[in-house]
Amino acid sequence: MSRYPESVDVAIVGSGPTGAAYARILSEQVPRARVAMFEVGPTVSDPPGAHVKNIEDAEARAAAQRRSEGPGAGEATVDNPGAVKSGERRARPGTFLLSDGYRVDDEDGLPVAAFSSNVGGMAAHWTGACPRPGGSERIAFLPDMDELLDEADRLLGVTTDAFDAAPFTALVRERLAAVVDDGREPAAQVQRMPLAVRRREDGRLVWSGADVVLGDVTRGNPNFSLHDESLVTRVLVEDGRAAGVSVRDLRTGDVHEVRARFVVVAADALRTPQVLWASGIRPEALGRMLNDQTQVVYAARLRDVGPAAAAQVAASGALSEQSGVSWVPFTDEVPFHGQIMQLDASPVPLADDDPVIPGSIVGLGLFCAKDLQWEDRVEFTDQPDPYGMPAMRLRYTLTDRDRAVLERAREEIVRLAKAVGEPLGDRPFTMPLGASLHYQGTTRMGEVDDGRSVCGPDCEVWDVSGLFVAGNGVIPTATACNPTLTSVALAVRGARTIARKLSFV
Numbered sequence: 001m002s003r004y005p006e007s008v009d010v011a012i013v014g015s016g017p018t019g020a021a022y023a024r025i026l027s028e029q030v031p032r033a034r035v036a037m038f039e040v041g042p043t044v045s046d047p048p049g050a051h052v053k054n055i056e057d058a059e060a061r062a063a064a065q066r067r068s069e070g071p072g073a074g075e076a077t078v079d080n081p082g083a084v085k086s087g088e089r090r091a092r093p094g095t096f097l098l099s100d101g102y103r104v105d106d107e108d109g110l111p112v113a114a115f116s117s118n119v120g121g122m123a124a125h126w127t128g129a130c131p132r133p134g135g136s137e138r139i140a141f142l143p144d145m146d147e148l149l150d151e152a153d154r155l156l157g158v159t160t161d162a163f164d165a166a167p168f169t170a171l172v173r174e175r176l177a178a179v180v181d182d183g184r185e186p187a188a189q190v191q192r193m194p195l196a197v198r199r200r201e202d203g204r205l206v207w208s209g210a211d212v213v214l215g216d217v218t219r220g221n222p223n224f225s226l227h228d229e230s231l232v233t234r235v236l237v238e239d240g241r242a243a244g245v246s247v248r249d250l251r252t253g254d255v256h257e258v259r260a261r262f263v264v265v266a267a268d269a270l271r272t273p274q275v276l277w278a279s280g281i282r283p284e285a286l287g288r289m290l291n292d293q294t295q296v297v298y299a300a301r302l303r304d305v306g307p308a309a310a311a312q313v314a315a316s317g318a319l320s321e322q323s324g325v326s327w328v329p330f331t332d333e334v335p336f337h338g339q340i341m342q343l344d345a346s347p348v349p350l351a352d353d354d355p356v357i358p359g360s361i362v363g364l365g366l367f368c369a370k371d372l373q374w375e376d377r378v379e380f381t382d383q384p385d386p387y388g389m390p391a392m393r394l395r396y397t398l399t400d401r402d403r404a405v406l407e408r409a410r411e412e413i414v415r416l417a418k419a420v421g422e423p424l425g426d427r428p429f430t431m432p433l434g435a436s437l438h439y440q441g442t443t444r445m446g447e448v449d450d451g452r453s454v455c456g457p458d459c460e461v462w463d464v465s466g467l468f469v470a471g472n473g474v475i476p477t478a479t480a481c482n483p484t485l486t487s488v489a490l491a492v493r494g495a496r497t498i499a500r501k502l503s504f505v
């Protein structure tokens, strides 16, 4: 007996926040629609898709991370982006890297391109930063972008006040604002980072994962089902229309066909094109315009926060698992997205008699937007990957402009570090390519079908009606800001389109 339904209205491939956004909107707008979600990884948290940081027991949390690491489980990971400095290729906990195919010959490649395979996808492990895109990051041909972003905020449970009581956050913003804000619109000024997190009444933080996006309405929907350990190997296409999916039950090895009127592939920016490729759906733009955000990091120690301030911090008991996160928005003139996080420990060794005042170490990160190139792409080979899917090969090079922007980012981060305090370490560190975990462009959206995009403004694949794509791969612009809020917003647009079509059938 198969554990899968024979047919549904909508089959969703992947259970990260973008797949979950489809399930949520469909549950709200067309509750009678039968929706099945397929996820290759196991369920590692409760409710399914919850952030592993919400698991209080450290051992149970580490086990959940390992179970998310697919074929990379058991390999050494690094928790702190600063630790990547060792030059070794290591994944972050909860993620795994490609064992090969991450770089070709003389190209730059994406050596630390990473994946998560678990219910909830990468959002069971993410930082939850949800800034809005600005300037050229925005998709100019979508008139309803702001309303969609509002809806994405609702689905992800985005807040800005969870760290208001954390020490020195206002001071950090004040010092950054003094060197950044001049001449900027209010929306582009230094501010609190919008984060997908809430503080419970007892003070504990609850980080949003795909569980929050699904919400009670989806969990309580009798017409919704979630199938973990289920690899979708192919989308079925009949007469130019999506007709269902072929699923391998990883518990038994059996393969099943599930018929569907609509199929949504939300399998991350590198595996969504893989599923389409494996299905024989190979538009020219598939996998192309791959882009990631190069990243520089640095740290500083807040200036002029002496013992009196430390005593105040101790008295308020305000320090939490992680202190404040501030945002220096991207602009076209200063093309970096700044994520400034106060840390509880210094990333570089300090003298023994020099204790750290909690919240006084500031980690600075600047993300840069990539110069988009048609030749940057994920291609697929005849060799099987560890799941038996066509193995990937990443073709990726930085342009001269990318290198110039990176150099400018290194100068800017030193300026910001000096504005908040005393820089720690001699110079900023440039992260290995792929470290941002924000791969985009591979199933890009276009306003018209001119051969340069995979899907239209409703996320429906140009060549296959009823087939929708979701995730960061859909974003057609080069963003520097964290992309998940934007890709959830785009998923809302696609889900509403399916809901509308289902209401008429």
Ligand code: FAD
Pocket: 013, 014, 015, 016, 017, 018, 019, 020, 038, 039, 040, 041, 092, 095, 116, 117, 118, 119, 120, 121, 122, 123, 124, 125, 126, 127, 128, 129, 130, 230, 231, 232, 233, 266, 267, 268, 269, 271, 272, 275, 437, 438, 470, 471, 472, 482, 483, 484, 485, 487
């Ligand atoms: P994913 O969350 O990757 O989910 C895709 C799912 O599809 C996976 O669970 C995968 O197992 C499944 N899948 C793949 N192939 C198949 C198949 N063939 N069959 C069935 N299932 C399949 N983003 C931000 O915007 N802000 C941040 O602060 C941020 N911080 C991050 C920090 C960390 C440590 C990590 C790991 C990520 C971070 N990200 C951040 C990235 C963010 O998590 C992703 O952008 C987001 O999860 C993408 O959502 P998604 O639904 O498109 O894909």
